[in-house]
Amino acid sequence: MRLQYLQSAAKWIWSIEGSSLLQVHVDKSMLRNEALALIPQPRSVRRIPGFLELPELSAHGPSSLLRVLDEFLAPMMGTSVQEREADTALLSLHLTAGDASEESYLLNVTGQGVRLEAATEHGLFNAVMTLRQMLKKGKRGWMLPLAEIEDAPALKWRGLMLDVSRHFFEPSEVKHLLRTMALFKLNHFHWHLTDDQGWRFPVHKFPQLIRLGAYRRATQKGHEAKQLDEVPYNHSYTVEEIEDILSLAESLHIEVMPEFDLPGHSQAAIASYPELGNADISEDWHPEVATSFGALQYTLSPSEVSVNFTKDVLSEMAQLFAKSPYIHIGGDEVPTEQWSKSRRALAAAQESHVSVKKLEGLMLEKAAKHLQGLRRTAVVWDDALSGGRQLPKETVVMIWRSWEGLATVGNKAAAQGHPVVLAPQAYTYLDQWQDLGHSQFDAIGGYLPLSKVYESPTSAGEAEVLGIQGQLWSEYIREGGRNLDFMAWPRGAALAEVAWAAAARPGFADFERRLRQRREDFKLFQVNLGEI
Structure with a gap:
């Protein structure tokens, strides 16, 4: 299932992607550009109004990182990780080629899902730890604030x-x-x-x-x-x-x-x-x-x-x-x-x-x-x-x-x-x-x-x-x-x-x-x- 983010004054918006009926929750509190309470503070955070609802914890990525999701996120949410293909998973973890530092990562939460990128598994692990802190419990379940984060440590x-x-x-x-x-x-x-x-x-x-x-x-x-x-x-x-x-x-x-x-x-x-x-x-x-x-x-x-x-x-x-x-x-x-x-x-x-x-x-x-x-x-x-x-x-x-x-x-x-x-x-x-x-x-x-x-x-x-x-x-x-x-x-x-x-x-x-x-x-x- 894919979630479409639609910014609107309406409280509930229904959208169809393929044959699935999707539900996105938007209200005034979700449209505020609320600061994220992350420790340690990331190098760069761009907060986007709105939240992504998580009806499930479906993910695609390296098996070692899926185990990390299962240990650190699943217990919070009272669920378990569902392993999916990349095009159907809400959370997608990607090892990317490049000259990025060992622990740096990119994290992008949109209305379509979550994408984590890093050059190493250590970087992806750091991204998961940040994602864990972003989880919020809403009236209808768990949500993630929409945001783009670029991050890397100053000291190794x-x-x-x-x-x-x-x-x-x-x-x-x-x-x-x-x-x-x-x-x-x-x-x-x-x-x-x-x-x-x-x-x-x-x-x-x-x-x-x-x-x-x-x-x-x-x-x-x-x-x-x-x-x-x-x-x-x-x-x-x-x-x-x-x-x-x-x-x-x-x-x-x-x-x-x-x-x-x-x-x-x-x-x-x-x-x-x-x-x-x-x-x-x-x-x-x-x-x-x-x-x-x-x-x-x-x-x-x-x-x-x-x-x-x-x-x-x-x-x-x-x-x-x-x-x-x-x-x-x-x-x-x-x-x-x-x-x-x-x-x-x-x-x-x-x-x-x-x-x-x-x-x-x-x-x-x-x-x-x-x-x-x-x-x-x-x-x-x-x-x-x-x-x-x-x-x-x-x-x-x-x-x-x-x-x-x-x-x-x-x-x-x-x-x-x-x-x-x-x-x-x-x-x-x-x-x-x-x-x-x-x-x-x-x-x-x-x-x-x-x-x-x-x-x-x-x-x-x-x-x-x-x-x-x-x-x-x-x-x-x-x-x-x-x-x-x-x-x-x-x-x-x-x-x-x-x-x-x-x-x-x-x-x-x-x-x-x-x-x-x-x-x-x-x-x-x-x-x-x-x-x-």
């Missing part, structure tokens, strides 16, 4: 980071986060899998990492390191669970970047294999999986044993995350106290003609070059820029220390030939308070309201900026998926618009107006916003 890296070391999130909770990210076209998931407080993924060559490193005897309770809950904590992912999450992410066009944090934040690894640490610093050296939070002292030894361990872990990580072009190797908050007392570390520094403080750079350089041999690109936190070694130029630097100045750090990265991803603590650390005084969940401290996230910068001096991401450090996100939802959203939606529109974002007041109309999306997908 738009993401969230989830820490599962401090507090673990079940596979179902990770998948829930991924699906919510997809609603707003976020396309990078940074998975922080190792830290002092727990090792969360299996490494075949080092089984103790899961047997011992995933277990801690208690967890800090509240904000005092000496207050422990005395409850054993033991969680990790299986290979099958990771593969399942990766499969979902791929279907949502979300790239997953795993992180193996080194050479600091390694207490769980050292508790599993003590020979990896600086055991020669004193007689009183008894590493255990950390029960408290903060930047702790246990650091991988700069020995051949530790370097080989690092390479073996990265090799298995590259094999498990086979489609992930980036692997994060940490490099943040690396203490040197143990190295300065270790005969083995001092000897390594002397042999390599570097200071103790530069041992970090030496270890990161070896890890990054090993990844280069595996055809992977290393990512580091910006602390690594001070390591005194030459990382491969393609190494990506994540700028998190906003107090250093984004331009200052960006210029330092640019001088060494590195592109950057923005992750500034002052704007993107979503573990901070967002609703001072009445939150239903705890936070690490600080205050990061929605309005400040929306003002996130998208430049860093002379550096090439790949994108921006939000950080969900989980010291105080300890109450599972609802707690995670509450911290991630709607701030994650603001960050999505920052990354998509960059300098062209229309302003917080306009975003807030559109967000009010999008709140039903969160309810539909069972995302907990609390009272925010």
Whole structure:
């Protein structure tokens, strides 16, 4: 069936196409040029008065995209996708030849139906996510406002980071986060899998990492390191669970970047294999999986044993995350106290003609070059820029220390030939308070309201900026998926618009107006916003 759009003062117009009697609803409210409440705001929107009624969800296009329609549109409409030929489907999805960017798309809703065009399936996926937000429930059923949209993102890296070391999130909770990210076209998931407080993924060559490193005897309770809950904590992912999450992410066009944090934040690894640490610093050296939070002292030894361990872990990580072009190797908050007392570390520094403080750079350089041999690109936190070694130029630097100045750090990265991803603590650390005084969940401290996230910068001096991401450090996100939802959203939606529109974002007041109309999306997908 084809619908003819007829603009008229009449309330109902009947038209015949072939042998079908067609009905189009037109009234004064439909003729208004109403703004569309889309997040992120598209690059170009031309609103045409009127609506297209959808008596069914019939579609033609790539089977993978029809499945996306079935998952994201059909449940809203209380129907299922009917696959049709192109000339009889209401929704027509087309892969087109051309030099359009990977994620750009065209969306055209007319009185005859809906046409989505893109050069890639990722672009069509973005178009479907926009179309989902355009759906409106009318008196007689579902409708789409007539419009022409041309769209493409400003930044190619738009993401969230989830820490599962401090507090673990079940596979179902990770998948829930991924699906919510997809609603707003976020396309990078940074998975922080190792830290002092727990090792969360299996490494075949080092089984103790899961047997011992995933277990801690208690967890800090509240904000005092000496207050422990005395409850054993033991969680990790299986290979099958990771593969399942990766499969979902791929279907949502979300790239997953795993992180193996080194050479600091390694207490769980050292508790599993003590020979990896600086055991020669004193007689009183008894590493255990950390029960408290903060930047702790246990650091991988700069020995051949530790370097080989690092390479073996990265090799298995590259094999498990086979489609992930980036692997994060940490490099943040690396203490040197143990190295300065270790005969083995001092000897390594002397042999390599570097200071103790530069041992970090030496270890990161070896890890990054090993990844280069595996055809992977290393990512580091910006602390690594001070390591005194030459990382491969393609190494990506994540700028998190906003107090250093984004331009200052960006210029330092640019001088060494590195592109950057923005992750500034002052704007993107979503573990901070967002609703001072009445939150239903705890936070690490600080205050990061929605309005400040929306003002996130998208430049860093002379550096090439790949994108921006939000950080969900989980010291105080300890109450599972609802707690995670509450911290991630709607701030994650603001960050999505920052990354998509960059300098062209229309302003917080306009975003807030559109967000009010999008709140039903969160309810539909069972995302907990609390009272925010």
